[in-house]
Amino acid sequence: MERVTIALVHADIRHRDVAANRRELLNLNREAAGNGADIIVNTELGLTGYSFRSREDIAPLVEEYDGPVVQELSLIASRYGCYIVFGYAEKDAGTDIYYNAAAVIGPDGRLLLNYRKVTAEVRWACAGSPGQPNTFDTPWGRIAVVICSDTYYGSLARMSALRGADLLLVPANWPAGSLDPRELWQVRARENGVYLAACNRGGHDRTMSCEDAWSSVYSPDGEELFAASSCNSRVFSVQIPLENGMIPSKRARRLASRTPARYAPIYLDMRYATDMTSYCNLPEPGPLTVTCLPADPHDLFIQGRLDMLLDEQAGQRPDLLVLPAGETADRERTAGLVSGMASRLRVAVCTAIPGPEGFSMLCAEASGQLHVVREGCPESVMIDLDKARIALAGREELYHPEYVTALAKQGCDLVVCSTRSCNALDRSVLGSRSIEQVAVAVCSPDNAFICKPPIGHYRWEEVYTVSASHPCTAELDISLLRNKHFYDRLEFDLLLGKQN
Template identity: 30%
Template structure:
């Protein structure tokens, strides 16, 4: 048996959420069951879980389908190996939980005693016995041949170590599952999985978005040709990776013996920035999340477009429109010329938030610099778009009557305004002067449907979710990011066939992956706010080799020139499949 241990157990400060709770050890058990050997698997798993409990783990998470193995052709194939919950399996592990005063999450195949329906489930047992179960909401294709979609929503269980929720594997591809857990008060997300990359890669963003500890337990071997990569992990609510098991790149390196990964959970961190952001959500704007428009959505774009896009990155001269417009004009000229040298035409240019003034926080100054839509600034960008025969998305302080908005405008190659978006989630600087926007919208263009977010919107996954439901092909994010939300990607670099840039940011990547939209981010560098550049293109599936994320430096004035093809209808995973696998009936807690 392999054991990886990280972190020391230490006392946590008391606060209103944790009382006298102290930090405790958790364990992710990488257990590789034998297919069709349920009873033997239960006995072997029991021994590994007991080892973790003896070593002081108070929360122990096992992989998905850990008592049966994963691949079953149909209901008849798995019928001899399913179990009720509660049942034989939970009764056996209850003895361990009681003996060691621990909580154990067991991934297993369930049969509902009353209906005979099968589910891919996970059970939670604790010191007082069986506590409850979760049935996987979003299934992968394989288990859909024998299991029904989960019907319990996302329950949250109140325990002596915190509030625990469970998601399983494919659930992490859908931000809604973990978001609902957070909204229902969860502190910890237990995550049984059988993953080859996709499910694990999403977890850092899910931790950050929701202020959750996440304990993921994966397998580390190969079953019926499907290779699971190990790399079980413990994530902190700020997106820090606290512990990770060995990454197993191919079946040649399979580790069939059990591995236990230990980490530390500190209840003092249950009250964190991610949790606090939940109060800033705008449920009234998210109603489209409960729509199910697939598969016959007649508004979706069905034509792929080859797009050459540019993100501009520069240091703004705060409050000086003329100086900033000169920089912008120069960078646009350079990017268009570079594209011409490569035999390309630029289709889309995205600029940072408040492009011509730089970030603003003084209301008096904003009132001096703000302009209406028919002002000289919008007119100037219309000319730039027309002269360069390209779409441009730029940001400015918009004045309408006596109100001010942080706005982004989309202009077409003819110099016409296609639409505008007013920032709906305001950060501290915005709140000093700006009104909230009241609409999330997707705009139709010659290169596909484009959704727009601005800056801090990226911390709220519902925004990209609404844009995806409305079939955006591209998401543009004018930004002024200095690290105030999100974090560099810390997921194991070996997971992705096409490597991420060193300074890729997890929340921007999550927008592209969770919405299945190519996502273009333009950010500032420099100034006393220490803007961190990293203007980027995030893509649909670098994990399995479809496309390549790109990012600029953290401090250079430069442009990103990127090519991509929208929709990717023939790829194994795309927006169409994402839409078809959504389960909006369970998303209602997100919209009221």
């Protein structure tokens, strides 16, 4: 079987010791190339280390894009006929602006690409343009480069997929800490249907230990193909199988379900929307108690069964009850049951039912008023409850981060997904949607979870259950959810282009 070999140069980087780092990196790249690597990926800021207080602090250590280390790596690339990705602190010769950059060197030794990190370090680095080129073509397909926390926001990785990349390379400096990047990298691979290879580092930086920083590789399904950490320098080698000589991504299939017309609100500049309640004409916020019940939907509709499950909870009944998607095709009967259930229990109820054109999502308010939203409908439909604005979405729709950002910019507080199935990888993808500034509640017959947006670069807060006898319940502070901060360094023309 044909394969492409990727070498991850997981180096022990010494903070500020450029001479030692240079020797180490050149030796490791020679080793990787000599062992037959087709693509070599180095860590982020490999020459300098990561933590710097200011421009003045890093100024003696920056290099121009054609500096001595890039030139020496070019000799290695041309000698062995491989691609090399190298992370470094760049000084632009024309402007004296500093960037956190990654140079891509081709097998003929020429510089193919100089990518500048978009989510740059604010103390010293200028953010790269979201529209800058970040892909290069190889005999095995198109490959993209992003740097470390560029993978935190879903739309940044999505832009690489829209540019045709089948493999995403990530030079990184990211210890596990409060958010293990492996989960995010797994999500980015799966939601875009691409391979992802991340090269982390070892050693100790000025303000962090990288002993638990993992280098890893993921398949287009999100399967972890490789993961390892090391405090000492190591070269990890991973092989990706080819099909007809090309990287076999699932990008086209994943992107085929995008509906860019629904994502238009993502370009809105919300910096001055200090009061989302009045700006978006939202219901007055209040604490919203949400309960998800993973169980056979038929059982839940039996008279008294749902009442009993809710009464088993120690606290009061929720404001919003989320049920799994049903199996019945009798839409009118199910809709009537949901509406009657909501008015009888005096809680809002959400579920979904199948139909000839996909699932229809139902939300009955506590008054019994019923809202029906067809999955994939041309326009986003949101529902204002007493305390919150919610949106109903299908599982496949939530694989597109730009859709959830569009909902959030229209004042959505909570996205609700009733589905027939949700495995562990789906759970990570859907839970990560809370990064886009909304809470997420997902319910299937086998499990359910509710996620709150993270504060800073941390993992989202999650409540999870696999049993209807122990319902999944969370109280959402809607006032807090209205305090939204969006990451807008995005190429909106690309994300909204109808050709995608």
